[in-house]
Amino acid sequence: MSLETKLRKLREQKGWSQMDVAHQLDISQSAYNKWEAGQAKPTLQNLQKIAEIFEIDFIDLVQAQIPNIDLSNAKFENSQSLIFDSTIENINYSSPELADKILENQQQMAKLMENQNKLIEILLKK
Template sequence: MKNKDSALTTLSEEAQLPNFIASNLRLLRKQAGWSQTELAEKVGLNRGNIASYESGSAEPSICKLLRISNLFDISTRDFTRLDLSDSAELALARSKRQAEQVERFDAYRKRKAELDHLISSSYDLFRYKRESLDKPCKEAELFAGHYLQLLELSRQLLKEHESLLGELGCQEH
């Protein structure tokens, strides 16, 4: 009878996923024409970090990996799991990342339109209810004041959301 621990160890050793962080980092840095120091400056690290990652003696934290993969316009999954020395694989990884970004921005624009409609509908209902009251009580006026403050805040947040979409270059023209 096999020991449970040895079975788990064997299983985990067999199930190891490939890790291409070191080779991909070196490859992409050299393709960009950057020294380790230049790359480090671009992602807020020091040259020693980059050297350690490229040699495989250390791996970046998820936050550092995100900064690095974003700089090279590749998803963290593709950066760590694909051998990007194949130019077709690299092109596919970049186009996939761009398609994901377009899809995400489309979802943000759609959500903005939904929120805009919701806020407008809410205000229309508020106006209708307010106009249908003959003589509103003090409580109703207090609630109306609070609602109008929330409405203004909601509109401001929506405007900020729209501004961010515009800055990212994904606003419909």
Template sequence: MEFADKLQKFRKERGMSQENLAAIIGVSRQSVSKWESGQAYPELDKIIALSELFNVTVDNLVKNTPSSTESAENVQHIRYVDSRYMYRYEYKSKRTWRGLPLVHINIGRGIHVAKGIIAIGNIAIGGLSIGGIALGGLCLGGLGFGLVSSGGVVLGLLMALGGVAIAPIAIGALAIGIIAIGSLAIGMFSVGACAIASHIAIGQYATGHIAIGESVRGAQTLLMENNKLISAEQVRALIYQEYPRLWKPIVERIISIFN
């Protein structure tokens, strides 16, 4: 039995239309029609997806006809795993803005890209992006890059919050930025267990031009030892001594730590 005949047979045993199959595999209905008529042949990744969907080996799908017993087992299994219609889910809102749908959801096995004002997908690109890889304005994802990003490894044009965060304002286990807050913080102004800064570092271990902490290294230092408290006035005087033109909101935010 040829591949085209097998594909049609498996699809009908499952009780699926060509549209259903096309949506699950991530192709057009016309592509499925061409496969079943023998006018075209799917790419390797689509063949693998079809074999997984119908619970047959790639060889059985493209080469050998399975036995009647095996076919019956496949039918039983296929009926049991009807939830695999969720192999892939895609939704696009009819409303658009500048050519982009307001909402685009594209999730499932494999690589699926969602592009929209609100985008949710394996790869998401949009104003608000949620996905394994997220790109856009406000991003939530395992790997995120945007204006404001949150996730495992994130890059932000303004702010980043994550395991590894890189942005002008970065908060994370490893934070790198102009203002960095984290277990390991590296930046112009750093606060963390280990803080490294070109200007002001505050932490248990602090290295910077101004270093404040239990173990410090810098041109100007304030040492916290034997539960000795450092006053906000001491910090304010030292900052204005070294950086008299430093933007006041940054100074006050740093001083607030010691209030």
């Protein structure tokens, strides 16, 4: 099943509009519409978010698409990750917020690495 068909079916199963899904993904409705229409493909980060909001396994979402996934845009765009710059000396290392953010980033990285490993395993089997 194509990704666009899978996205539409998952959305319809939840009874959500395209706007509902776009809002949860923090993207425009027109961007999401392009994914369902097959006119554009979501980034790996957005695929992970899609799997989470539809409560499905990432691999189940992308398995049929693996040969077609565009990895050229597999960056951490708009990532919530901490960025350390020249103001590093001003960071309060005992801050609970910093510790929470670091833990959150570690969890996100672990999820991405787990999914990357699954993709590699599938590609090696082909």
